[in-house]
Amino acid sequence: MSLVVIVGPPGSGKTTIGRALAEALGAAFRDADADIVATAGKPIADIFVDDGEEHFRALEREAVRRAVAEHDGVLALGGGAVLAESTRKLLADVPVVHLRVDLAEAVRRNEIDKGRPLLAVNPRATLRRLLEERLPLYREVADIEVDTTGRDVADLTAEIAAKLAVRTVVVGDAETPYPVLIGRGTVDRLPEFLGKAARVAVLHTESTALLAERVGALLPDGVEATLMELPDAEDGKTVAVAEQCWDALGAEGFTRTDLVVGVGGGAVTDLAGFVAACWLRGVAVVHVPTSLLGAVDAAVGGKTGVNTAAGKNLVGAFHPPRAVLVDLDNFATLPRRDLAAGLAEVVKAGFIADPVILDLVERDPEAALDAANPVVAELVERAIAVKAEVVASDLKEGGLRAILNYGHTFAHAIEK
Template identity: 60%
Template structure:
C-alpha cells in the first residue's frame, strides 16, 4: 500500500493540539523548550526506553531547557500511588513551577502516569506525550485521560488533562514484542467497529501483516492514523466523557473486569478483545446486534491472534468488578454496545440472565444465574 511517510491529526476542543506520527518527530520537542532559557522538563520514561529518553533530553538541552530524567516501572506497575508520590517528590525537590513541562515516554501506563503527574502538580502543568507502543499512540496518549490504579479498580483515580502535543515515530513501535503489538491492535479494531469500518477491511485483508508493524509500514501508518482520527473526533466533541466519548469504552467494561480479576496480569488489549465479544454476545441476545456482526467480532480478533474467550467459574468476581466500572450509575450497569457496524449505542441495565448467558458464551460456563 502506498502512502505518506507521516501524518498529522488535529484534536479540537477547548485546548486543541496535534498528534504527529512519522519519522524524526522527537526533534519537535525543541519547540517546547520554552520562551525563557532554563525551562525545567521532567522526562518520565518507561524502563527500557533509556535511549529514547536521552535523545529527548539532548533535544531539549540543545534548545536551552533543563531536562530531568525519571525512570518508572514497566506496564501497570507504574500506575500506583507510590510511584506517583515519588514523582511529586522529584518535582518538589527540583522546584518545578507552572511554566515547566512534563514529557511522557513509553507505553500507555507511562503516558497515563505522566499525564496525571502533570495534571496534579500545581493544579496543572503542560505535558507532551511520546507513546512508544501501539496501544499508547492510538488510545492512552491521545484524549487527555490520565490516572492511576487502586486496589478497587483500574483508572479510578485520575483527571482529564490534554497534552499540548503527541509525538510518535512508527519506528518506536517495532521495539515491542509481537504479543504486545497485537494486543494494541484490539484498540485499533475497536475503532473499526464503532466508527471506521475501513480499519476492519485493512486488517482482514492481511491479518498477519496487520500484526507486524514492519510488514507494510504504509498500512501501519494508515491504521494508526485512522484509529487516532476516530479518537480525536470523539474527544474533541466530548473531552470529559459526559456522552459521546463513552463509545471509546466499547469492550472495556468486561475487559477492565478481567484485568482486575487477573490482578492486571492480562494485557489490556487482550482483555478488551474478550470484552468486545462479551458485549457483542450481550447485544445480540437482547436483539440489538445481527448475528453476522457478532461473528465478525470473533473472526477478525481470532485472525490477528487476539483472545475471544475467558476462563469459566469467575462470574461473581467479574460481576462485582463491573459494578465498579466508571460508566455504572449506582447499581445500574451501562454498556457501550452496537446496533450495527459503526453504530454504537448504550445498553442500560441488561437482565442478569442475559449477562450470565453472555459470560457463558465467552467462557463455556453453564448459563446459570449465580449470586451476583
C-alpha cells in the same frame, strides 16, 4: 509538492543533500546562493570583497523572499540566511530541515571547497564560532534535524523523506486543540512543543531509558532535562509513584511553564499526564508513546490516572496533552503479541466509526502486524482520527465518549 527548506552551517551538505532529496521526492531543486550569484553577476566571494557582507546579506534576504514565494520543491539556503529575522519569520510556516555536522567534519569538507569568504582566515576557529552562534537559530526554524556527520547521502535522503511524510491529526477538544504527529522520527519534533519551559521532566521505564536519554539530548541549551525512571507497566501507576515524581519536581524547582514528557506505553503516559495535571494544578505534558496500544489509546484523549485498591483508573483527571509524538520507529522492536494487542484497539476504532480500517486489516493481516509496512501508519492515523472526533465532542465522557470504553468495563472487572 509544497516547499521544503534546507538550512545548516557551511559544509553540512545542503546543496548535495538538497539535490538528492529533490530527486527522491520528484521535485525541483533551487539554491538561494545560486540565485544571488545570478542576480549579482559574480561569485559570492567577489560580492564580499567588492561590496561587503552587509550588501551580500541584503541580496540574500531578497533572494530568500523570492524563492520562498515562488518555489515548489526543495530550497537550500546559505549558512547565514537564518541570521535575518525577516527570513526566520518567512520560514515559520514552511517545513525546514536542519542539517547538523560536527566541527571536524565541517572543517574537512570546507578545506575541499575554497570558495567560502567567511572561512578564508583561520577556518577552524571561524567554523567553531559560526556553529555555536547559529545553532540556536537553526533550531528555532527547524522542524526536522539530522546529523550528517559521517553519513551516506542516500541514507540521509531516505531518512529525511521519511520524516517529511508525517501525518497530523488535530484533537480539537473544547479547551485547547493539540496535534498528534504520526510518522518516523517524530520524536525529534519535541523542541517545537517546549513553550517557555526551562525544565523538562522525562518519565520513562527501564525499557525506554535509551529513548528518554535521546529526548533529553534534543533539548536546546538553557533547558534542563530531569529523567525519572518508573516501575514497569501497571506497577508504576500508583499514588506512591506519582508522589515520588512530585517530590522530584519540587526538588528541581518546576514551575507552571515547565514541561512533563511521558516516554513509554500506556501506563507511563497515564501516570505522566496525572503527575502533570496535579503539579501546581496543571503543567503541560507531551506524550511519546512507544507501543501501538499506547499510541492509539492512552496517549490521546486527555485521560490520566492511577490505580488504587478500589479499582483501575478510578483516580485521575482530564488533562489533554500539548502534543503527542507517535514515532513509528519505536514500534520496530515490539513483540508480535504487543503489536496484536494494539491492533485490537485499532480494529475497535474501525467498528466504532471507520470501516476502512476493517477492510485494510482483513485484506492483509500480516501487513497490519508489520511495523515497517506503510499500512500501519494509515491504520494508526485512522484509529486516532476516530478517537479525536469523539473526544472533540465529549472530552469529559458525559455521553458519546462512552463508546470508546467498548470492552474496557468487563476487562477491568476481570483484571481486578
